[in-house]
Amino acid sequence: MQGQPKLAIAEFADQRRAMWDAIADTHVVNQIAVRRLHNELDGLLAVLPSGDPSRPFVLHEQAYLCAYLMKPDASLRLFQQAEAEGLPPIAKAVSASHALYICGEIKMAIDEIERVKLDKAKHRDLEAVADQCVHLGLFGRARDLYKAAGSTGGYVERITCAAELIEEINGNDREVSDRLAVAAEIVKKMSYHPFIGYDVFAMRGEGILFRFVVRDDIERLVDIDREIDTALSAQFEGPIDSIFSIGVYPHAVGSLKEIGVAYNVGI
Numbered sequence: 001m002q003g004q005p006k007l008a009i010a011e012f013a014d015q016r017r018a019m020w021d022a023i024a025d026t027h028v029v030n031q032i033a034v035r036r037l038h039n040e041l042d043g044l045l046a047v048l049p050s051g052d053p054s055r056p057f058v059l060h061e062q063a064y065l066c067a068y069l070m071k072p073d074a075s076l077r078l079f080q081q082a083e084a085e086g087l088p089p090i091a092k093a094v095s096a097s098h099a100l101y102i103c104g105e106i107k108m109a110i111d112e113i114e115r116v117k118l119d120k121a122k123h124r125d126l127e128a129v130a131d132q133c134v135h136l137g138l139f140g141r142a143r144d145l146y147k148a149a150g151s152t153g154g155y156v157e158r159i160t161c162a163a164e165l166i167e168e169i170n171g172n173d174r175e176v177s178d179r180l181a182v183a184a185e186i187v188k189k190m191s192y193h194p195f196i197g198y199d200v201f202a203m204r205g206e207g208i209l210f211r212f213v214v215r216d217d218i219e220r221l222v223d224i225d226r227e228i229d230t231a232l233s234a235q236f237e238g239p240i241d242s243i244f245s246i247g248v249y250p251h252a253v254g255s256l257k258e259i260g261v262a263y264n265v266g267i
Contacts, residue, residue, distance in 0.1 A: 008044055009057050016061050027193045027215035027251045029068055038065045056087035067099035070194055072108060075099045090116055090125055097132045104188035104195050106181035110136050123149040135198050137176035139163040162202035171240040179236055183228045183246040187212050190224045207243040215251035224248050
């Protein structure tokens with residue numbers, strides 16, 4: 001019997017990942033399909049006894065489905081339950097942070113990723129945490145983690161540049177993430193889909209630009225940009241504002257970097 005639940009969970013996980021791929025490709029959520037899969041996982045949980053090692057993975061999948069429906073509190077509760085039932089803490093932290101970002105909850109996502117303990121982490125764990133840090137504006141921490149993991153490449157170089165530019169004006173990650181949190185609330189209010197894609201540009205002499213990907217017409221994107229600018233100008237003033245800006249970018253298939261993938265929990 002043990003093999004049957006594992007096979008079922010693997011199939012459900014494949015369905016959930018395919019669902020995410022479709023959402024990332026189109027920026028459209030089929031809410032009926034998401035709820036149907038969530039209910040099917042409920043059915044599987046009902047036949048798995050307490051203490052069954054498969055339960056944490058089922059809860060992990062359900063937590064992501066709640067995120068696709070923009071239900072951060074329900075998603076976090078399921079991740080917490082999954083950890084209580086045996087999901088590794090680093091898997092819970094990385095996946096929960098990722099899911100909360102999908103919901104546009106920057107501060108909640110930061111709370112999760114800052115709790116993770118990395119004293120015994122492997123290189124892939126360090127990279128996974130770094131990926132989540134980037135789209136939360138924690139450029140300095142991401143840079144340090146990529147370095148510790150031995151990660152290189154154009155993307156890592158951009159994040160390293162962003163971290164250095166901020167440090168050179170005596171800024172810090174929190175100043176960036178606070179601004180992203182304000183901008184995210186506006187994007188969430190004015191768009192109609194989860195947070196899926198983003199882009200970070202950083203160059204000496206040019207500064208840092210963070211863009212959320214939004215599916216909408218150009219006029220609406222202009223309105224969102226304007227709202228972000230107004231809110232940031234009203235709430236913040238400091239040296240970092242001379243080098244860091246936030247905007248939105250129109251969705252196009254394959255146009256910009258999808259946010260970091262979920263931690264591979266394995267079944």
